[in-house]
Each structure stands twice: as structure tokens, then as C-alpha cells.
Amino acid sequence: MRKDCRKMESTNTEMKMQYILDENKQLVEIPETEMLPVEYPIQCKLISAFEVFVRVPQTENYWISNYGRGVNNHRNPNKNKFYEHKQGQCHYTVYEVWRTPEKIRGKLTGKIIVETTKRETSPEELVAKCFLKQYRGRFKVWHKNGDFADNWYKNLIYVSDKDFRNLKAGKITWKELGYEQEYIEYINSARSKAMAAYGAIFSRCKGEDNSESAHKCYDDAEMCQEWKDDSRLFIKQYLELYYEVPGESMAVDKDLFGNGSKVYSPETICILPQGLNTLLANSKKHYKDGETPDNVLPLGVRYNGKINKYYGQITYFGTEDIIDLPYRDTIEEAFADYKKFKECDIAITVSKYRDKIPEYIYEKLLTVRVEPY
Incomplete structure (x- = not known):
């Protein structure tokens, strides 16, 4: 069986292709070279074969998935067990960790100063930060389908403050903005x-x-x-x-x-x-x-x-x-x-x-x- 498995995988292995969902949730193949590896993988039950958890930047105990699910082991002595946050349109609190080398009179002491900062955020902000390319002047996150509880990464797009106000007021649609939005793909299962x-x-x-x-x-x-x-x-x-x-x-x-x-x-x-x-x-x-x-x-x-x-x-x-x-x-x-x-x-x-x-x-x-x- 091992030989047969190698044979049936050979074509895909040589091509190094992976599968993702496009913005219409249609299956597409892309080269693995266009995807990033997950640096801090965790064992967490996935809701989709395409779901990926990545660690929130500047934190050590918080992860967000491209489907908008947040988990953490911040207060858990067993770091392999995770608490799942609420999903949808809600508020998150995360703790960022900053490590800087200690200096005395301009000289390094060899010690590291650790500071923890409390940050208020939301699922869509974390998803966008991890899975959407940032553009100059576009810092607000808009939900394409108008459902603010749907934080799937390809339902999100970066817009400007003015765009966000106009979108919320119904004066314009996100398609009329004519923006391109690039998404960051990670190797999935x-x-x-x-x-x-x-x-x-x-x-x-x-x-x-x-x-x-x-x-x-x-x-x-x-x-x-x-x-x-x-x-x-x-x-x-x-x-x-x-x-x-x-x-x-x-x-x-x-x-x-x-x-x-x-x-x-x-x-x-x-x-x-x-x-x-x-x-x-x-x-x-x-x-x-x-x-x-x-x-x-x-x-x-x-x-x-x-x-x-x-x-x-x-x-x-x-x-x-x-x-x-x-x-x-x-x-x-x-x-x-x-x-x-x-x-x-x-x-x-x-x-x-x-x-x-x-x-x-x-x-x-x-x-x-x-x-x-």
C-alpha cells in the first residue's frame, strides 16, 4: 500500500499544488510556492478543510483562523488546550507581548525586558491583519456581503474611513469602489x-x-x-x-x-x-x-x-x-x-x-x- 500511495501522489507532489477556495467559494488549485507555512501551528478542531489558524502578531497565546474563529491558551496551564472566543460581530481582548533588550547607560546587559499590553480588537480586525494585504490609506475593514458576523477572510476588504462611512450609509457598494484586495494564503489541510x-x-x-x-x-x-x-x-x-x-x-x-x-x-x-x-x-x-x-x-x-x-x-x-x-x-x-x-x-x-x-x-x-x- 505504501508503494501505491507514493504512486498516486506523485503527480501532485511534483507539481506542488495546493487547494483553496476563491472569493465565490469555488475550488481552485494554486502553487504551494504562493502560500505561506504556518509558523506556530496548533491542534484545534477545524470547521473546514480550508480553515487555518495563525498566531496573532505580537501575541504569544492568541490565534485567529481565516474563518474568523479566535482561540487562546492565555490562562491555561496546559498550553495544548484552547479556549474558543465568541464568533461573529463581537469584541475581543488580547494581550500583546513586547520583548526588548535591557540597556544601562547605553550598554546591553544581556537581559530581556518583557512588557504586556492589553489591546481591544475584533475578529474582523484580526482576520484582516493576518490574512489580508494592507494598502496605503485603507485601514478600515468592510464585510462584502453586508453580514458583519461573517468574518471569513475573503468576505473582508480594506477600505478608507470615508469609504467605510459611505458603505455603511448605503451610498455606495464595495464593488463600485473598484478596489483590488489581495489575500494571504497559508498551507492548509x-x-x-x-x-x-x-x-x-x-x-x-x-x-x-x-x-x-x-x-x-x-x-x-x-x-x-x-x-x-x-x-x-x-x-x-x-x-x-x-x-x-x-x-x-x-x-x-x-x-x-x-x-x-x-x-x-x-x-x-x-x-x-x-x-x-x-x-x-x-x-x-x-x-x-x-x-x-x-x-x-x-x-x-x-x-x-x-x-x-x-x-x-x-x-x-x-x-x-x-x-x-x-x-x-x-x-x-x-x-x-x-x-x-x-x-x-x-x-x-x-x-x-x-x-x-x-x-x-x-x-x-x-x-x-x-x-x-
Whole structure:
């Protein structure tokens, strides 16, 4: 697998390209040489594969992201844990640290004088300072879409004091100003996230995961030839589809839109939060271990040989308790019980994700029906 990974990354590695979102949030590729490395990286849960935290200049404990999220470990003895500030249209207080060599009668003593200065600021000011190029005479920050709570860096533009007053009064639009605004790009995790997903699918489709459950789920899965030939095509689609749900990892799914296809392809994949992916993994068509004298049992159905009865068995989303449904004389009756409860479980769970997932995924999830095999 290591050799295969090197092969599928080779083209991108040679080109040294990275992925960002343009001002219209469309995916674009730019040379890595046009991006800056993050000097003081931190481990913080990102809300997007394109989010980057950089340390606020002249501070030692404050970071701001290009999505307008501020964090700090100023009062935290464990410097790896961060307090997240409020987001949107709000006020920030940061502490700047100034270090100057001590001099006595004009001679350096070898000591450093440390001074801390309290500074009042705002998310948009910090985002602009870190991610926008400054222009002469333009020191005020304007939100292009008029939403002062949206501090995404490419929603911001530097304007003059006069421009700001006219914009706020509605006398002019930011486009009518005719200003160019250059943005500072930092190397993000978008490409590495996409390559990790590609590698997982690539390995999965080759049957390299030796766990029994993975073998049963993925033994006949395939990756389309165009993605095998050029990993960049997968990366582009993955990042165009990518979003995040707070507190959950994200998974590539091929079954929701696949109509039974076993192939990961541009037509079949979508991105799901792991919770929904796990929920659907228990309602997809797949074979069960237990066999009756007649056939393999349908999904969710169990057989009690002592009394020669069938019953449904379900574990509701978010719980670990296994619930046995009533005994039935036939497989069909037992599966009907399971189907009814499982589809209710799916509907209730999907409703909880209503505002967290794209509309097209939500609508498709409402059509999911549990089949026996």
C-alpha cells in the first residue's frame, strides 16, 4: 500500500499544488510556492478543510483562523488546550507581548525586558491583519456581503474611513469602489484530508483491511478507473463536496446515491458525518452470518432454534442497548417489524441533522428504505 500511495501522489507532489477556495467559494488549485507555512501551528478542531489558524502578531497565546474563529491558551496551564472566543460581530481582548533588550547607560546587559499590553480588537480586525494585504490609506475593514458576523477572510476588504462611512450609509457598494484586495494564503489541510480519504478507499477496494467486518462490507467494493489513474480527480470532487459537522469525523459514502452500485465514482459518492454513515451501514443491503435451514437471514432478523421462531433485533442510534423485537412465525413478519422500527430510527436521526448537512443529502436521506438484503 505504501508503494501505491507514493504512486498516486506523485503527480501532485511534483507539481506542488495546493487547494483553496476563491472569493465565490469555488475550488481552485494554486502553487504551494504562493502560500505561506504556518509558523506556530496548533491542534484545534477545524470547521473546514480550508480553515487555518495563525498566531496573532505580537501575541504569544492568541490565534485567529481565516474563518474568523479566535482561540487562546492565555490562562491555561496546559498550553495544548484552547479556549474558543465568541464568533461573529463581537469584541475581543488580547494581550500583546513586547520583548526588548535591557540597556544601562547605553550598554546591553544581556537581559530581556518583557512588557504586556492589553489591546481591544475584533475578529474582523484580526482576520484582516493576518490574512489580508494592507494598502496605503485603507485601514478600515468592510464585510462584502453586508453580514458583519461573517468574518471569513475573503468576505473582508480594506477600505478608507470615508469609504467605510459611505458603505455603511448605503451610498455606495464595495464593488463600485473598484478596489483590488489581495489575500494571504497559508498551507492548509485540504489536500492531506483528501489524500487520506483516497488512500482509505484505495486500500478498502483492494481488500487490505483484514478485519472481518471490513472484509464483509468492502470485499466487492471498487474504485472507478479514472480515479485510479489520476488521484487529483478524486481530490477535486472530494473537496468540492466536503463540509464538516461539529464533533464528528466525515466519511465518504457510495451507497446513498449509488443505487446498489459497488463502485466509488463521481456519480455515487457523497460526504456524510460518521454518525449518519454508521446508521446507514446498518440498513444497507449486505449478507448476515446466521443461516436458517432455508436461507441466509434478512437484515435485522435473528432465529431462535430452540423454539423455531424468528425475531427482529435493533440498536437505536446513539445507544448501545440491543433490543429484541417480538417472536414471529415467519421471516417476513420478523423483517417487517425490524423495517418499521429501523426506518423510524433513521427518520428521527436524520431530522436531528437537518441544519448540519447539505439539502440534497437531507432530501435523499428521507427516501431511504430498509431492504432485506
